Amino acid sequence: MRKTMLAAFSAIAMMLPGAAAAQGTPPIRIGILVALEGAFAAGGADGVRNVELALKQINSTVGGRRIETVVAPTDTRPDTTVRMARKLIEQDKVDIIIGPLSGSEGIAMRDFAKTIPGNVVINGISGALETTWVDPAPNFYRFNLDGAQWGYGLGSYVVKQKNWRRVVTIAADYSFGYTNFMGFAVDYCKAGGDIVQRFWQPLGQSDFGAIIAQLPDNIDAIYLGLGGTDAINFLNQYQQAGERTRLIGGTIMADQTVLTARGRAKEVLTGTPTSGPFAIDNPDPAWQTYVKLYQDAFPANQRFPTPSLFGLGYYVATLAAIRGLEAVGGDLGNGQARFKEALNKLQLDSPIGRITLNENRQATGTVFITEVVEGSDGNLTSKMVARTDNVTQTLGMTAEQYRAIGLPSRNVVDCARLRTGG
Amino acid sequence: MALADQAPTGARINPAAAPGRSWIERIPPGWWIAVVVLLAMPMVANNFWLFQVMGWSFILGMIAVSLTFLAGYGGMVSLLQMSIAGLAGYMVAILGPSGTTSISLGLAWWIALPAAFLVAAIFATLSGALAVRTEGIYTIMITLAIAAAFFYFTRQNYTIFNGYSGFNLVLPPRLFGVNWRDPVPFYYLCLGCAALCYGAVVYISRSPFGLALQGVRDNPRRMAALGFNVTAHRVAAHALASVFASVGGILLVWQNAQIAPGTIGIPAAIDILVVAVIGGLRRPLGAFVGAFIYVILQVFSPDVLGVFGFSAERFKLIIGLGFLAVVLFSPDGVLGLWDRWRARRARRVDPLTGAPR
Numbered sequence: 136m137r138k139t140m141l142a143a144f145s146a147i148a149m150m151l152p153g154a155a156a157a158q159g160t161p162p163i164r165i166g167i168l169v170a171l172e173g174a175f176a177a178g179g180a181d182g183v184r185n186v187e188l189a190l191k192q193i194n195s196t197v198g199g200r201r202i203e204t205v206v207a208p209t210d211t212r213p214d215t216t217v218r219m220a221r222k223l224i225e226q227d228k229v230d231i232i233i234g235p236l237s238g239s240e241g242i243a244m245r246d247f248a249k250t251i252p253g254n255v256v257i258n259g260i261s262g263a264l265e266t267t268w269v270d271p272a273p274n275f276y277r278f279n280l281d282g283a284q285w286g287y288g289l290g291s292y293v294v295k296q297k298n299w300r301r302v303v304t305i306a307a308d309y310s311f312g313y314t315n316f317m318g319f320a321v322d323y324c325k326a327g328g329d330i331v332q333r334f335w336q337p338l339g340q341s342d343f344g345a346i347i348a349q350l351p352d353n354i355d356a357i358y359l360g361l362g363g364t365d366a367i368n369f370l371n372q373y374q375q376a377g378e379r380t381r382l383i384g385g386t387i388m389a390d391q392t393v394l395t396a397r398g399r400a401k402e403v404l405t406g407t408p409t410s411g412p413f414a415i416d417n418p419d420p421a422w423q424t425y426v427k428l429y430q431d432a433f434p435a436n437q438r439f440p441t442p443s444l445f446g447l448g449y450y451v452a453t454l455a456a457i458r459g460l461e462a463v464g465g466d467l468g469n470g471q472a473r474f475k476e477a478l479n480k481l482q483l484d485s486p487i488g489r490i491t492l493n494e495n496r497q498a499t500g501t502v503f504i505t506e507v508v509e510g511s512d513g514n515l516t517s518k519m520v521a522r523t524d525n526v527t528q529t530l531g532m533t534a535e536q537y538r539a540i541g542l543p544s545r546n547v548v549d550c551a552r553l554r555t556g557g
Numbered sequence: 558m559a560l561a562d563q564a565p566t567g568a569r570i571n572p573a574a575a576p577g578r579s580w581i582e583r584i585p586p587g588w589w590i591a592v593v594v595l596l597a598m599p600m601v602a603n604n605f606w607l608f609q610v611m612g613w614s615f616i617l618g619m620i621a622v623s624l625t626f627l628a629g630y631g632g633m634v635s636l637l638q639m640s641i642a643g644l645a646g647y648m649v650a651i652l653g654p655s656g657t658t659s660i661s662l663g664l665a666w667w668i669a670l671p672a673a674f675l676v677a678a679i680f681a682t683l684s685g686a687l688a689v690r691t692e693g694i695y696t697i698m699i700t701l702a703i704a705a706a707f708f709y710f711t712r713q714n715y716t717i718f719n720g721y722s723g724f725n726l727v728l729p730p731r732l733f734g735v736n737w738r739d740p741v742p743f744y745y746l747c748l749g750c751a752a753l754c755y756g757a758v759v760y761i762s763r764s765p766f767g768l769a770l771q772g773v774r775d776n777p778r779r780m781a782a783l784g785f786n787v788t789a790h791r792v793a794a795h796a797l798a799s800v801f802a803s804v805g806g807i808l809l810v811w812q813n814a815q816i817a818p819g820t821i822g823i824p825a826a827i828d829i830l831v832v833a834v835i836g837g838l839r840r841p842l843g844a845f846v847g848a849f850i851y852v853i854l855q856v857f858s859p860d861v862l863g864v865f866g867f868s869a870e871r872f873k874l875i876i877g878l879g880f881l882a883v884v885l886f887s888p889d890g891v892l893g894l895w896d897r898w899r900a901r902r903a904r905r906v907d908p909l910t911g912a913p914r
Contacts, residue, residue, distance in 0.1 A: 172873060208859055208872050212819035213725075214809075218609060222856055225605030239722055243815055246656075246725060308713070309721035337713050338721070545715075 162201040163465060165456065166223035168216065168234025168244075169259060169449070171208035174363070178445030179208075179236055181438070182259055185446040186233060188432050189453035197457060198465025205229055211236065213243035220244060224251050230467050232256045233452045236445060238263035238282065238311050248272035253470040255478065257456055260448025264314045264543055267497035268528065274471075276478050276496045278455045278485075279448045280412055280526060282314035283321070283543065285386040287530050288502045288523030289410035290323025293383055296521075297408070299355035300328050305346060305369065306360030306385065308335035313543035315385045316360050319410070321530050321540065324553035335545055336361065341368045347376045356380060359407075362387030370400035384409035389507050390444070394515040401515055407507045412448075413487050414503040414519035415441050425450070425486035451485045458483060488524065497528040595748055604740035612740075612812055614852045615747035618845035619754045619805030621832040623798035625844045626758050628833065630767060631794040632774035635688060636826045637700040640707045641681050641799045642806025643821030647711070647718060648673035649727060649807050650816055656726030657719050666730040670807070677803040678796050685795025689788055704826045712818040723817030727810050738811060747808055751845065754801045758841040761797065770794055835883050837890025846891050854879050 167186050170179040183206060195202045205227045207219040216235050223229045231254065235244055241261030248256045249272045256275045258266070262282035267275065293299045302323070306312040312335070320330060331354055334346045341364070350357070359382050361369055366388050382403060389409040393400070413422070429442045442450065455478065462477035483490040488501040502523045510516040529537035541547045599607055620642045628634045653669035655661040664672075684703045688696050711718040729737040729746075737746055761767045770790050772780045777787045810816045819825075828851070836847025858875035887894040 206859060206863075212822075213723075213815055213817055214813040214820055217813055217815075218613070218856075221605060221609050225603060225609070226856075239817060242722070242725060243813075246814060 162203045163197065163231070163460065163467065164203050164205065164227065164229040165453075166220075166227060166229035166232045166234075167204055167206045167449070168209060168220055168223065168232055168236075169206065170211045170236040170240075171206075172210040175211055175236055175445065178443050181443045181446035182234075182236060182449035184433060184438060185429070185442065185450035186453045188429060189450050189457060191432065192428075193457055197460040198463070200465040207234075209235060209240065211240060213239045216240040217243050217247050220247050220256075224254060230254060230471070231456055233449060233456065234259040235261050236448075237261055238266075238314070241266040245270075245272045245275050248275040255456075255471055255475060257452045257478075258448075259452055260445050262314065263310055264317070265310075267495045269542070271495045271497075273496075274475065276455070276492065278451050278483060278490055278492070278498050280498055280500050280502065281528065282311050282386070283318035283530060284498075284500075284526045284528065285411050285502060286315045286318025286320075287322050287410070287526050288504055288521070289383065289408060290319050290321070290328060291326040292410075292504050292521055293356065293408060294323065294326040294328045297356075297381075299381065299383070301331050301354045302328065302356050302358050302383065303332045303334070303350055303354050304330055304358040304360065305334045305336060305343075306358070307362065307365065308337045308545075310543060311387075312360050312385075313545065313547065315387070316358070317540075317543045317548055318530060319358060319360075319383075319385070320548040320550065321553065324548065324550040327554055328550075329554070330358075330548075330550045333545070336365065336369075339365065341365070343369045343372045344376075347373055347378060350378065354380060356383050358383045358385070359388050360385035362390065363392050366393045367396045367400060370396075370403055374399045374403060379403065382407040384507070386411040387444075389505070389517055391439070394507065394517070401509075404507045404515060405509055408504060408520065409507070409517070410502055410504050412444065412500070412502065414505045414522075415517060416519050417487075417503065418519075419486075419488070421484065421488075422486045447487070451483070451487070451490070454485055455481060455483050455490075493528055495528060499525055499527045502526045599741045599744060607744040608740040608812070610852055610856060612743055612747045612808075614845065614849040615751040616805045616808045616812060617829070617832055617848035617851060619751055619808070620802050621829050621836070621844035621848055622754055622758055622841050623801035623805075624829055624833045625836075625838055625841050626761075626801065627794055627798050629838045629840070630762055630770050630774060631791060633689065633791060633794070634693075634697050634830070635685075635700040635795070635798075636697060636704050636830060637681070637684055637688075638798065638802045639826040639829045640704045640821050641677050642802040642809065643711075643816065643825075644680050644707070645673045645677040645799075645803035645806040646727075646810035646816045646820070647724070648676050649810055650724035651717065653727070653730075655724040657722075657724050660717070660719055661724065666732075673807060674800065674803050677806070678799045681799030681802075682792060682796045685792045686788075689791035689795070701823070701826070704821075705823055708818055708822050711821065718818075721818065723815060723820075725815040727814055727816065729811040738814070743812065750804050750808060754804060755841055755845070758801070762841075766790070766793070831880060835880060835890055837887075837892035839889055840892055843890050843892045850879070850883075850891065 167183055169182045170176060186204065190202055190204070205223060207223050209216045209219050220232060223232055235241055236259050238261050241258060241263050242265055244256060245266045252274055254274065258275065258277040258279060260279055262279070262285065264281050264283050267277050267281065304316060306316045324330070331351055336343065336346065357380060359366060359369065384407050386409065389404070389407060426441055429438065458481055459474055459478045463473040466473055479492060479496065481492065490498045490500045493499060503519055504521040505517040506520050507515055508518045598611065620638055624635060624638045649669055651660060652662050652664045652672055653666060654663040684700070688699050691699055712721055714720060735742050737743055769780065769785055773785065773787050773790050781787050832847040832851045833844055834847070835850055836843030836845065854876045859872040861875055862872055883891060
């Protein structure tokens with residue numbers, strides 16, 4: 136009986152590749168590598184929507200060739216991501232991959248991209264610094280700013296506009312936490328601020344009692360580099376402890392989950408400055424047009440009120456792919472050499488301003504500083520207060536200076552040295 | 558415990574095994590077909606099938622077969638097998654070369670690999686020694702607790718396990734001038750390891766130790782009365798099973814070229830149980846069949862949804878429905894379904910005359 140069993144099992148195994156392989160060459164195939172499971176599932180779904188939105192603007196046709204998409208869902212684990220990327224390339228025969236969504240997936244994709252030199256990978260919205268900084272892949276392009284860039288500009292804003300010069304930092308104990316903190320700290324320390332103490336909280340660990348008890352008294356503000364439920368937990372416990380000082384938010388701190396949370400967290404949040412790659416109330420017509428486009432394209436119950444960070448990232452990435460393909464008339468021959476060349480030279484006019492790439496194929500662009508305010512309906516919302524244009528990968532330093540700071544980790548950024556200009 | 562009640566058939570005697578025939582003649586023809594098909598697969602299948610689908614199936618199968626061994630022959634359902642596999646993989650990354658040069662020691666493979674097996678075996682023995690004092694659901698609970706603790710430990714420990722990011726660029730050594738991560742060599746490497754693991758489980762199950770283990774499973778008190786050391790047999794089973802899991806774990810790290818805490822999280826530990834149950838816990842082959850089905854579902858469910866015009870976001874639905882169907886229609890997995898089908902077909906023959914009814 137085992138024999139027939141095994142024979143059948145093997146026969147199925149043999150049949151499937153034949154059935155699923157071979158596709159015609161004429162259309163351009165784009166693989167969307169996106170997290171559709173786990174904590175970022177809702178954001179990932181917004182990413183898929185935005186790829187469709189961008190393609191709809193050109194009627195899914197470029198240079199006379201149709202564009203087809205294949206969605207490859209991941210669960211934000213790097214091994215799943217590489218597995219799905221391999222399926223996109225080898226099984227679905229896609230020409231271009233757009234994705235992934237989260238930091239450690241990005242690093243895994245950088246290494247995977249090196250094994251597929253004939254294809255282009257355009258990052259979705261993953262923000263790890265190492266992806267385009269350490270040993271970058273020649274066919275991996277990132278048109279969004281990295282986590283450190285997202286934090287840049289906020290430090291000098293709080294020093295110069297608010298005169299907050301002594302802060303304690305509480306941030307998430309993983310790579311995005313370090314990276315986003317690093318961007319803030321570099322700028323903050325250079326502007327003359329001082330970081331009194333740093334706390335690192337493991338992801339998903341909900342008890343902040345020990346940290347709250349240790350907070351020193353004579354500080355101007357707390358930098359809070361937490362997101363989602365971690366941030367809500369901290370804010371609630373912080374309230375209950377009867378503490379009250381000003382806050383500075385990391386990029387993922389003041390998102391909708393935190394702003395719309397019930398409870399008394401609201402009271403502490405009002406007036407908190409944060410920074411990130413977009414501002415909801417950006418008056419720039421390009422942004423306003425994009426938001427309108429997004430809202431008109433999908434019924435209100437199938438989208439967010441305004442595009443999410445993840446959706447925006449995938450939109451910009453798709454836009455870059457479209458502009459690149461337009462420049463070469465849809466020609467992907469010769470290992471996509473002309474397409475790569477076009478992407479390298481691209482000056483992308485996006486909803487969040489002009490984006491260019493540097494020699495590591497990493498974006499240079501705008502960081503927006505926003506402040507949490509109480510909206511007309513009593514809910515918290517954010518208001519744009521400043522913007523920093525042309526934020527480079529090296530945060531305005533030379534590559535050597537930036538390299539000397541070190542890679543994001545708990546101890547990186549020697550505040551005293553930066554303050555004295557070293 | 559229901560899982561332990563099903564008697565595996567590892568020790569049964571093949572009726573075709575007439576004494577005069579050599580062992581080669583005793584192998585049923587179906588096996589020869591399977592061997593030829595598996596060996597010849599690189600000639601027809603593309604790289605994705607070799608490396609991703611088949612490679613991953615063999616790897617998951619090896620980790621699941623260690624659970625089949627413990628649960629089927631030892632009556633101990635352990636959720637630790639993925640952690641043990643992960644620990645072996647982590648050890649290869651830590652002791653051997655990797656992209657995280659500040660932690661990895663970069664030792665040669667002939668030190669790193671044995672050390673990885675050893676560390677994983679010690680971990681399995683120690684946690685096994687804890688777990689065997691309990692029965693049934695409590696074994697599951699205690700192994701789940703250890704697996705969860707190990708997952709959180711790797712995620713928060715930065716000095717050894719590099720925390721959330723783990724290790725990347727963990728590549729197999731270049732032995733005999735072959736890049737073992739190329740699809741064809743990797744396929745044969747996985748196939749060879751899987752065959753060895755399968756053979757080892759079958760062999761052990763018929764050895765005196767395996768028979769004693771099955772005795773311990775069925776009636777520990779009587780075995781103790783006969784003079785067998787029940788606890789020692791169970792702990793030894795955990796140690797032995799760790800070898801199969803470690804092979805799978807090391808190959809998994811080489812396949813992905815990286816390992817991070819997500820690889821050994823609770824969902825991954827439960828996936829191994831799902832794989833083993835889907836295939837059927839009664840025979841070691843079930844682990845590999847289950848792994849193949851699991852991989853096919855994981856890889857192709859988004860496409861299936863796309864064919865029917867649904868959004869690919871709901872791909873987990875197909876996986877869940879597939880698993881539900883198998884468990885609902887056959888509590889002892891796909892192989893159990895197969896057994897029943899054969900039994901029904903045999904019944905169609907008149908028992909007296911042998912003529913079809």
